[in-house]
Amino acid sequence: MHDGQTSDTSPSCPIWRPLAAARPAMSPDWWQWIASRDSLTARLIDAGGERAFRVRLLDQRLIRPRRDEARALGIPFPRHAWRREVALCLDGRPWVVARSVAPLARLRGQRLDRLGERSLGSWLFRLPDLERSPIEVTASPPPFHPDGGPWGRRSVFRHGHFALLVQEFFLDRMADDLGLPSR
C-alpha cells in the first residue's frame, strides 16, 4: 500500500485563507471546531458520546506533494513526501477526512507508516515541544474524497526537524449527526 511512488497531479486545489478571514462566514458552532488547537481525535470522541470512534486508513504512500502542500511545508515542489489519508468515523460514518503530508527529508526516523488505524493525533500530541502553525481554512471540498462538507482546515506541526502538514475536512454527515449549522 505504501511502496509505490506516484506524482500527484490532481487539478483541484483548495483555496486556503487565514482563519480570521473566514470567521465572518462561520457560525459560532463551527468556529469551536475549526479554531481549536488541541487534538481533533479527542474532540470527536468526546462529541461522539456513545458512538464508536475509528480511524479508517484510506491510503498511505510516497508521493510528490501538491504545489500548495509543498508551499505550506516550505519545501521545494518536486521533493518526495510521505502521505496518509484517513476517514475519522463515528459508528462507521465518516465525520472528517484527513490528509497528512510529511517531507521524507524531515521524517527523521519517525515510522508513521506503522500507525495503521491508530490515530495520528494520539501519537502527535504526546510529542514534547510540539509546535503548531496558525490554522488556515477553506470552503473548498476535499480534493481526495467524494463527500463534501462545510469547512476544511490545515496547519503544520513541527517537533525539532520533523514537519507534518495536516489537512482536515469536516463533512456534512458530521453536521447532520451533531445538528450543526450548514456553515
Ligand SMILES: C=C(O[C@@H]1C=C(C(=O)O)C=C[C@H]1O)C(=O)O
Ligand atoms: C492531528 C490529529 O489527528 C487526527 C488523526 C489523523 C490520522 O490518524 O491520520 C489525521 C488527522 C487528525 O484529525 C488530531 O487528533 O488532532
